[in-house]
Amino acid sequence: MTRKEIKGKLEALLEILPDDKAEAVLDFAEFLQHQVGTQLPAAEEEWDDWDRAIIAAEEYWFSLSEETRHAYIGRTAAVVEGRILDADSDRMALEERVRAQYPDLPVLYVEGEAEQFKPLVVLSPHLR
Amino acid sequence: MPIQFPFGRPSGGEPLPVVALRLTDITGRATSTLTAIVDTGADGTLVPLPILRVAGFKSSRIRREFVPGGVGRSVETVVGYQVTVRLGELTLPSVDVFGSVHIGDVILGRDVLNQLVFTYDGPRRLLDFLTP
Numbered sequence: 001m002t003r004k005e006i007k008g009k010l011e012a013l014l015e016i017l018p019d020d021k022a023e024a025v026l027d028f029a030e031f032l033q034h035q036v037g038t039q040l041p042a043a044e045e046e047w048d049d050w051d052r053a054i055i056a057a058e059e060y061w062f063s064l065s066e067e068t069r070h071a072y073i074g075r076t077a078a079v080v081e082g083r084i085l086d087a088d089s090d091r092m093a094l095e096e097r098v099r100a101q102y103p104d105l106p107v108l109y110v111e112g113e114a115e116q117f118k119p120l121v122v123l124s125p126h127l128r
Numbered sequence: 129m130p131i132q133f134p135f136g137r138p139s140g141g142e143p144l145p146v147v148a149l150r151l152t153d154i155t156g157r158a159t160s161t162l163t164a165i166v167d168t169g170a171d172g173t174l175v176p177l178p179i180l181r182v183a184g185f186k187s188s189r190i191r192r193e194f195v196p197g198g199v200g201r202s203v204e205t206v207v208g209y210q211v212t213v214r215l216g217e218l219t220l221p222s223v224d225v226f227g228s229v230h231i232g233d234v235i236l237g238r239d240v241l242n243q244l245v246f247t248y249d250g251p252r253r254l255l256d257f258l259t260p
Contacts, residue, residue, distance in 0.1 A: 043204045043229045046177055051207050054187045061190075091222055095154055095188075095210075109188050109210065116190065120206065120226060122235060123169030123197035 053106035056081040061108065062116045072112030079108045131216035135253040136163060145248060145255050147236065151175070151183065151211040151225065159183045162234050166255060169197065170237030173213075174206065177227035179234070185209050189224050204230055213240055217259050 001009075014022050047055070057079045061069065078085040078098045085102070088094035091109060098107055135143035145166040152158040159179055174194065189208025196203060206226035213220040220243055245258040 051187050058190050119195045120172045120192040121195045
């Protein structure tokens with residue numbers, strides 16, 4: 001349907017709708033306009049090679065079976081894409097040990113009980 | 129001795145509770161002193177991504193979906209960083225913060241606030257944090 005056809009159909013509908021229903025159409029159109037206006041640019045463009053390596057490690061970790069991941073409950077695993085390097089219940093000790101061994105390697109630190117893409121809700125956001 | 133932080137600039141006509149803090153990472157990299165909004169309505173702590181970049185921090189934690197309450201859906205997948213939060217004499221190690229391109233202020237969420245004891249003194253426009 002072309003925009004001209006949509007406009008014509010909307011005008012015809014508005015002619016026959018009672019005032020309160022016509023206002024409801026306007027409200028919905030404004031809601032859609034607001035939605036379009038609040039669509040934000042993707043953050044992915046800001047990620048660098050290090051971030052992408054961490055994301056690849058995250059995807060590897062969550063591709064493992066639940067049974068495998070749950071074997072690490074109570075511990076933090078140090079993960080790179082395709083490999084679990086080490087694990088420890090003391091996250092700081094683990095990070096120091098791994099960093100000493102692989103100083104320039106992007107390593108993901110993830111708990112055995114972690115959920116992927118957990119929402120981080122901010123009830124009163126201060127968006128740009 | 130409590131650590132006191134006066135409220136900051138108004139938002140919507142009302143002064144905002146804020147604190148001054150610094151973030152450091154395991155390698156000793158650090159941000160400058162930042163002003164953070166104390167937000168009990170935030171599940172976690174968010175930092176504008178450019179601040180983390182300038183400090184030279186490297187991501188090392190799993191991503192989360194940033195869901196602003198008013199929007200009701202994820203607007204951004206945010207990457208995690210493990211840092212130490214330094215708030216006056218208070219030091220909180222192993223805090224996960226998430227870098228966002230869509231926020232202009234640091235938001236100090238309940239992951240940090242739930243580790244602290246503080247008084248919200250509205251009439252005096254002050255936050256008083258108890259130190260251990």
